[in-house]
Amino acid sequence: MSQTLAEKLVSRAAGKAVRPGEIVTCKVDLAMMHDSGGPRRVKPMLERLGAKIWDPDKVVLVTDHYLPASDEESKRIIHIARHWAASEGVQHFYDMQGICHVVLPERGHLRPGMFVVGGDSHSPTGGAFAAYMFGVGATEMLGVLVTGEIWLKVPHTIAMDFDGRFDRAVSAKDVMLFLITRFGMDGGQYQAVEYRGSGIRALPMQERMTLCNMAAELGAQTGLIASDATTQSFLNAEIETWDSDPGAKLLAHHRFKAAELEPQVAAPHSPANAKPAREFRDTKINFAYIGACTGAKLEDLRMAAKVFKGKKSRVKLVVAPASLRDQQTAEREGTLQVLLDAGAELLANSCGMCAGYGTLLGPEVVAISTTARNFKGRMGSPEAQVYLASPYTVAASAIAGRIEDPREALA
Amino acid sequence: MKAWVFGDNIDTDAMAPGRYMKSGIAEIAKHCMESINPEFSRKIQRGDCVIGGRNFGMGSSREQAPEALRHLGVAALVAQSFAGLFYRNALNLGLPAVVCLEAKRIRAGDALSIDFEKGKITNKTSGDVLDCEPIPAHLMQMVRDGGLLPHLEKRLKK
Numbered sequence: 001m002s003q004t005l006a007e008k009l010v011s012r013a014a015g016k017a018v019r020p021g022e023i024v025t026c027k028v029d030l031a032m033m034h035d036s037g038g039p040r041r042v043k044p045m046l047e048r049l050g051a052k053i054w055d056p057d058k059v060v061l062v063t064d065h066y067l068p069a070s071d072e073e074s075k076r077i078i079h080i081a082r083h084w085a086a087s088e089g090v091q092h093f094y095d096m097q098g099i100c101h102v103v104l105p106e107r108g109h110l111r112p113g114m115f116v117v118g119g120d121s122h123s124p125t126g127g128a129f130a131a132y133m134f135g136v137g138a139t140e141m142l143g144v145l146v147t148g149e150i151w152l153k154v155p156h157t158i159a160m161d162f163d164g165r166f167d168r169a170v171s172a173k174d175v176m177l178f179l180i181t182r183f184g185m186d187g188g189q190y191q192a193v194e195y196r197g198s199g200i201r202a203l204p205m206q207e208r209m210t211l212c213n214m215a216a217e218l219g220a221q222t223g224l225i226a227s228d229a230t231t232q233s234f235l236n237a238e239i240e241t242w243d244s245d246p247g248a249k250l251l252a253h254h255r256f257k258a259a260e261l262e263p264q265v266a267a268p269h270s271p272a273n274a275k276p277a278r279e280f281r282d283t284k285i286n287f288a289y290i291g292a293c294t295g296a297k298l299e300d301l302r303m304a305a306k307v308f309k310g311k312k313s314r315v316k317l318v319v320a321p322a323s324l325r326d327q328q329t330a331e332r333e334g335t336l337q338v339l340l341d342a343g344a345e346l347l348a349n350s351c352g353m354c355a356g357y358g359t360l361l362g363p364e365v366v367a368i369s370t371t372a373r374n375f376k377g378r379m380g381s382p383e384a385q386v387y388l389a390s391p392y393t394v395a396a397s398a399i400a401g402r403i404e405d406p407r408e409a410l411a
Numbered sequence: 412m413k414a415w416v417f418g419d420n421i422d423t424d425a426m427a428p429g430r431y432m433k434s435g436i437a438e439i440a441k442h443c444m445e446s447i448n449p450e451f452s453r454k455i456q457r458g459d460c461v462i463g464g465r466n467f468g469m470g471s472s473r474e475q476a477p478e479a480l481r482h483l484g485v486a487a488l489v490a491q492s493f494a495g496l497f498y499r500n501a502l503n504l505g506l507p508a509v510v511c512l513e514a515k516r517i518r519a520g521d522a523l524s525i526d527f528e529k530g531k532i533t534n535k536t537s538g539d540v541l542d543c544e545p546i547p548a549h550l551m552q553m554v555r556d557g558g559l560l561p562h563l564e565k566r567l568k569k
Contacts, residue, residue: 036432037472045560049567066433073433121472121496137474137500139559146563185420186466190495219466221495270420355471356429373470377446378424 002245004157005224006192009132009242013115020156020251029114030058031144034100036065036357037119039084040077041138042145053088054148060092060109061085062100065357067350098323098349101125101213101293105205106325108235112227112242117144122293122372123222124215128208129235130227130242132192135216155192155221156251157244162199164258169407171303172203172210173295173370173390177264177274180217185272188220191251194244195225199258205234206299213294214372217271263405265368266388269376277393280403287367288313288398290339290391291320291347292354295370298326298335300391304370305330305338307395307409313343314401320347342398353379361386368397412460412486416519417447419464423476423497426468432475440479457484460525462517464490468497477501487525489514489532489543502550505558511543527551 003011011018013026033039038061046053053059063081066074085093094103101122104110112130117123119141126133136144144150160179180187193215200208208225215223226243266274290296290304301321319339321327327349330336340346352358354371361367361380367387369379374386389397392406399409425446431439444451461480467490468476477500480488488501488508501508507527517523521536530545546554556562 037474041474048560049564051567071433077433119472121470123472135472135496137472137496137503139474139503140499143503143559143563184466185469186492186494216470219469219494272420355432356424357432360430373422373424375422375424375470377428378422380430382446 002248004192004248004250005130005194005226005242005244006132006155006157006222007248009113009115010152010154012113013132018154020154022154023151024154025149025151026115028058028117028144028148028150030060030109030116031141032060032062032100032104032116032118032123033141034065034120035063035077035081037138037141039081042142043080043084045139045142046145049146051146053145056089057091059090059145060104061090062094062103063096064099064350065355067096068348096324096349098325099293099351101209102297102322102326105129106323108237111235112231112239117141117150121216122213124220125209125213125293127212127215127222127224128205129231130225132222134222157192157194158188158220159194159196159250159253161197161253161255162258163197163255164199165202166199166258166261167407169263169392169410170261171390171392172207174261174264175211176214176217177266177271177388178261180214180271181266181274183218185217185270186219188215188218190219190221193218193220193223195223197258200225201228204299205230206297209297210294217372263390263393263407265393265403266374268385268387269374271373271388277389277403277405280387281405283387283403285366285368285387285397285402286315287361287365288315288317288394289353289367289369289371290394291318291352292371293322294372295391296320296322298329300370301326301330301335301339303391304395305335307392307406308338308342308399311342311399313398315398317342317344317398318347318353319344320352321349324349356380368394368403370394412458412523413456414460414462414517414519414521414523415451415455416462416517417464420466420469421447421463422470423468423473424470426476427473427479432473436475436478436482439475440482443479443483452483455483455485458486459484460487460489460523461485462489462514464515465492467493468501469494472496472500474500474504477504477506481506489517489525491515502554503559505554505556507546507554509543509546511541513541516541
């Protein structure tokens with residue numbers, strides 16, 4: 001029987017052939033946590049149960065939310081994470097190395113075929129590696145840590161097919177803002193979204209990660225992309241090919257022409273408020289942010305640098321590279337210097353302003369940001385206006401001091 | 412239970428704003444929903460319920476979102492649909508969440524009674540009886556135990 005990629009991955013984890021809609025228990029290959037939803041929440045619960053974690057080697061802990069730890073509460077939370085990793089024998093502990101969704105594949109923890117849970121809503125990012133990965137809350141994570149298992153309703157698959165070539169000024173972020181606006185923030189119906197087509201195949205790994213990351217904003221349980229030579233070369237390891245069977249039954253199959261997609265901007269206060277960037281040209285901005293798991297990976301920094309190259313930002317520009325390793329690579333190749341020359345202020349390799357955990361936006365701020373969510377008040381004052389866009393568009397807008405379509409700058 | 416009505420796509424940042432996330436639940440709860448209704452946390456009474464439209468609880472996986480509602484005494488959530496991750500979190504914390512396609516017929520301040528297992532909402536103010544999706548018995552048992560943690564604790568003691 002033909003199966004979708006999602007059904008194949010869940011079948012493997014459940015140890016039997018599954019059908020969409022069926023409720024099954026799956027064995028978890030890897031559980032990822034960060035400082036916010038991780039030890040500070042699960043440690044007291046584990047103690048209350050008097051339970052140990054099922055397999056410390058299958059746990060990855062990353063500090064990324066309360067960094068830099070600038071106040072006593074943040075320091076306390078980070079301290080709990082460090083202490084817990086040591087006391088529980090969690091060897092895969094990445095402290096101040098960057099955002100969990102970026103660090104996890106960067107350090108080789110993901111392989112096609114795996115079944116992974118993450119204590120963060122953007123965990124579908126891992127689906128870019130043809131792993132079934134989704135987000136859970138802290139109590140559900142506790143259940144995984146104690147049992148090594150989790151129940152799941154086998155998802156249907158919604159295919160998003162982009163055929164042809166994207167414009168050189170169009171990126172994964174544009175694809176997602178377009179899809180979220182088209183289908184709504186519940187368009188994914190908590191099912192699996194699979195990105196396909198020659199346009200998707202041509203994207204580098206970190207762009208694919210952005211697509212799967214924002215499956216969260218589509219309301220899907222996960223986002224998936226079949227593994228191929230690009231996956232293999234990023235992981236620098238022998239991998240299995242995991243893909244949907246031709247003819248596997250889909251809940252929906254949406255087909256788009258990649259070449260028709262224009263750069264998108266989502267207006268406050270929802271990622272589902274997107275229109276072509278050119279329609280926002282009268283919108284003045286006073287802040288530009290390049291950060292987060294969805295918007296400050298090496299590929300994102302490169303996109304921004306391509307637009308800036310030698311030009312200055314007219315507005316306050318803040319860059320928080322998504323991982324230390326990506327920042328170091330950007331430094332070596334000169335990408336980071338271009339951003340600094342444009343006037344960028346550099347922040348720590350953490351979730352930073354995206355989650356509203358660090359510096360907050362004031363009520364007077366009109367920002368353009370590479371992040372995933374512009375919910376009212378998320379990044380600070382409820383009066384702050386946050387527009388979402390690709391690194392190309394954020395850079396072009398920072399140069400112009402107003403929202404700008406990046407196509408001219410890249411022509 | 413008295414109904415507090417919210418719209419579509421209410422996100423978890425609204426229920427547990429990021430800038431208070433380093434604090435304990437009592438502090439987070441004080442700011443619950445403040446970007447939408449600044450009076451909510453002060454005026455809600457123990458045993459009241461929260462009504463949403465489509466995709467209630469979208470966004471972050473932060474469990475403090477349903478936990479803040481529970482802390483304020485919210486006894487049930489009713490919505491046309493819930494974000495999947497939030498729905499799991501709510502039940503895991505012992506907060507019953509009921510899917511009701513006709514949730515929009517409930518007005519702010521209406522007095523409700525809900526039969527979770529039969530899937531019925533009786534609106535004592537309007538006289539409406541609304542069908543909703545029953546919560547399966549095994550999940551309801553976990554909710555009655557107070558959530559997944561006390562439920563696991565009970566099971567491990569047996």
